[in-house]
Each structure stands twice: as C-alpha cells, then as structure tokens.
Amino acid sequence: MKPPPFEYRAPTTVEEACAVLASLEDAKVLAGGQSLVPLLNFRLARPAYIVDINRIAAIDRIYERDGGVAVQALARQAAVEDSEIVARVCPLLTAAVRLVAHRVIRNRGTLCGNLAHADPASELPAVLLALGGHVVARSIRGERVIEADRLFSGVMETALAPDELLVEAWFPASSQPFAVIEESRRHGDFALAGVVRAVDRLALFGVAPTPVLADPRDPARGLQPSGDLEATAEFRLHLVRVLTGKAFAA
Amino acid sequence: MKVNGVVYPTPADPRRLLSDHLRHDLGLTGTHVGCEHGVCGCCTVLLDGAPVRSCLLLAVQAEGHEVTTIEGLASDAAPLHPVQQAFHECHGLQCGFCTPGFVLSVVGLLAQHPNPTPEQVDEGIAGNLCRCTGYASIRRAVHRAAELSQK
Ligand SMILES: Cc1cc2nc3c(=O)[nH]c(=O)nc-3n(C[C@H](O)[C@H](O)[C@H](O)COP(=O)(O)OP(=O)(O)OC[C@H]3O[C@@H](n4cnc5c(N)ncnc54)[C@H](O)[C@@H]3O)c2cc1C
Ligand code: FES
Ligand code: FES
Numbered sequence: 447m448k449p450p451p452f453e454y455r456a457p458t459t460v461e462e463a464c465a466v467l468a469s470l471e472d473a474k475v476l477a478g479g480q481s482l483v484p485l486l487n488f489r490l491a492r493p494a495y496i497v498d499i500n501r502i503a504a505i506d507r508i509y510e511r512d513g514g515v516a517v518q519a520l521a522r523q524a525a526v527e528d529s530e531i532v533a534r535v536c537p538l539l540t541a542a543v544r545l546v547a548h549r550v551i552r553n554r555g556t557l558c559g560n561l562a563h564a565d566p567a568s569e570l571p572a573v574l575l576a577l578g579g580h581v582v583a584r585s586i587r588g589e590r591v592i593e594a595d596r597l598f599s600g601v602m603e604t605a606l607a608p609d610e611l612l613v614e615a616w617f618p619a620s621s622q623p624f625a626v627i628e629e630s631r632r633h634g635d636f637a638l639a640g641v642v643r644a645v646d647r648l649a650l651f652g653v654a655p656t657p658v659l660a661d662p663r664d665p666a667r668g669l670q671p672s673g674d675l676e677a678t679a680e681f682r683l684h685l686v687r688v689l690t691g692k693a694f695a696a
Numbered sequence: 697m698k699v700n701g702v703v704y705p706t707p708a709d710p711r712r713l714l715s716d717h718l719r720h721d722l723g724l725t726g727t728h729v730g731c732e733h734g735v736c737g738c739c740t741v742l743l744d745g746a747p748v749r750s751c752l753l754l755a756v757q758a759e760g761h762e763v764t765t766i767e768g769l770a771s772d773a774a775p776l777h778p779v780q781q782a783f784h785e786c787h788g789l790q791c792g793f794c795t796p797g798f799v800l801s802v803v804g805l806l807a808q809h810p811n812p813t814p815e816q817v818d819e820g821i822a823g824n825l826c827r828c829t830g831y832a833s834i835r836r837a838v839h840r841a842a843e844l845s846q847k
Binding site: 448449450451452453454456476479480483484486487488496498500524547548549550551553554632633634 | 808
C-alpha cells in the first residue's frame, strides 16, 4: 500500500510549524503517525500537505506545573508510561496510558496526538475530561488554553483550528480513589466501552461521539451508543453500568 | 539514514513507507508486511534501538536515525542473536511470517524487562499476531531469550 501523494514539510521550530500551518490549505500535522499513517495507507485521509513535527527539538518534556503534570507535543506515550513524575502526580494517567494500544505503538504514538485525534473509544480524552485538564494550542495568532470539556466536539473532531498545533496537555494531579476500566475484544484493542473514575467524577468512553461525563448513580442515562459488529448498543449500555459499578466499588 | 550500520540515501518520494523502502529499495525482505495499519506487528523494526512499526513510518522520517532490521540483529561474532536462538530452540515459529516482528518486539520487551514475568511476556507480545503457533511456544521462547540474554 502507498499513501496518496502529498507534499512533505518538516519544520524545526514551533514558530516555523505554526507559520507553515497558517500558510497552507489542507495540511495535516504528523506526530507519532500511529493514527494518521493508517488513514493515509487506507486512503481515508488525503491531505495536500503533511507537516511532520518530529524534527522540532525540545518539545518532548513531561514536567510538573500548577499542581499537575504537563505533557508536551512530542512526548511519546511510552515516555508517559515510564515517567516517574506522571506516576507520582497523576497515577491515573499512568494506568490509562498502559491501556492504549501496545508498547511498540506507544513507542511512537504521542499523548497529544491521541488527544488531537479524538477517537471516541480512546482512553486518554476521557481521562483529561474526568480530571478536568486542558490543552494548550499554538498558532500564529498566539497561544490559547482549551479546557477538556470544550476540546472534544464530535467523532474525531476537536475545537483545534486547522492551523493550530497542540503544544501541551495538562492533567491535574489524580487523588485516590481512581480507576480506569474498559472492555475490549483483545488486549490493546480500542475499547467497546470504558469508564474513568476520578474520586467522585465519572467519564465514559466508547459510548458517544465524544467522551462524556456521567452520573455515577445512573451512568447510562441519556446515552445512545451506536451498535456495530463488535457490540450492540444494549451491550455497551450494560458494560457502562457494570464497569461503573466496578470502578466505584473500590 | 543508517540501516544495519550502512548509510543509505533517503528516498526522494515522501510517501514511501519505511517498510516498502526496506523491502523494495534496499532488498531487505526480512521485514514482513501483513496489514499495513499497525495491527499485525510483522513489520516491526528497531528505530534507534526501540521497536516501532515500519509500516507507520515514512522512510523520510528515518533520515538521521538508525534502523535495525532482522537481517542486522545478530552480531558479527554469532550467527544468531539470543532472541533468535531462543525462538529456534523453543520452536517459536512455524511458517515464520510473523517471526521477524516477534523477535524485534521481544528485543524491546527484554530491554524494558530483562526478567519478564509471564504477564509482562503476554503484554509484550500482545501486539504481534501469529496464525500458526498458538503462542505457547513463543511465550516459552521469550523466557528462554531472557535466560540467554543474561549469559
Ligand atoms: C494497532 C493500534 C492500536 C491502537 N489502540 C489504541 C487504543 O487502544 N487506544 C487509543 O487511544 N489509541 C489507540 N491507537 C491509536 C494511538 O494511540 C495513536 O498513537 C494516537 O491516537 C495518535 O497519536 P500519534 O502521535 O500517533 O498521532 P498521529 O497519528 O501523528 O496524528 C493523529 C491525528 O492528530 C493530529 N495531531 C497529532 N499531533 C498533533 C498536534 N500536536 N497538534 C495538532 N494536531 C495533531 C494529526 O494531524 C492527525 O489528525 C492504536 C493505534 C494502533 C496502530
Ligand atoms: S504490516 Fe505493519 S503492523 Fe502489520
Ligand atoms: S509462525 Fe506462521 S504466522 Fe507465526
């Protein structure tokens, strides 16, 4: 297989990347490529330009800020998984990132790319939402903060403008008790349904176009998950109730 | 880019996948291609020592980096790398299609966990599919590889 033709740009600074994104029609950022390249290979995505951010130096930091942990654009999911800072400040994120794909995928895939991709069945957007974190977006117009509850707008759609680069995600510290529990067909697959508990807050994934906050006492209320070959809508609702029960049993 | 210690020019066409570049341009057909969307693990290679999917990397992205394929894994002194030796001893393969990807993933697994628990072994090979062995002999091979690597 071969991706469709595109023009390739590899800026070396964030400023240059923002300028390039602002100057091009129909450009896609390439971070870890673990979601974008499959879409190219299947020709489900046909961007005119690929803006590869992997040549930008020093945007792979994971550091403490404002009582939480910040993860920059090129920090790989494996680095988040191994990070002592994340394990200490936000162990919920450590637990969640281990459920994302497989280690070899996490060696390349980035946390920020995962949030930008906004797959409805993805764990990390639900963690950001449950904890009430935010992302920082950068463009030639400057920098802005997008809160988790404003970021995810639809299936693989976010509030990021086409010329904005997600430069950092920030997760508040996670306190006990927390849990992230999902059901998937095979280990490492996307979840059929999953729940994230952060003390008394509950976020669900895989059961709506975006991750959603829910009432732990009646988590399935108002949900209309889609059914597919893997699971019917009813089964997904059942999973939401069972997994929420498990998450709040502790 | 360097592949197995040899410097090669980077392909001009940015849409050349690293997997296709290795196989078609460099003739390194030990890197296998199964699904081309990251699911099967057959195309796994080492990029600067860490296993990655070569079907999800553009060849141009490897410029300035070191790629190790199954052909370059064993040192000059030994015909087989300890992980290859362990797969051989434990019958960790039948048709062999999945084997290069398993071996390179296991190299990464043992770098992370030199003495993996059975759970860590399962976790470490979960991203690779094998249609022949039923995985039992592959699990054994990983434990044997850990032993051999410590010697
Ligand atoms: C076999 C397999 C199994 C997987 N299983 C799971 C799973 O269980 N759970 C899960 O959550 N994910 C899973 N994934 C997806 C994986 O987590 C991806 O790494 C992640 O979704 C995308 O991150 P990336 O860095 O690879 O982004 P890319 O693939 O490079 O980009 C993805 C999208 O985000 C945009 N983007 C990326 N970075 C930025 C940025 N900094 N600013 C603006 N836009 C950006 C891109 O333009 C593109 O549209 C799986 C992938 C594979 C191949
Ligand atoms: S061919 Fe790359 S993972 Fe299947
Ligand atoms: S040995 Fe045949 S696919 Fe694994």
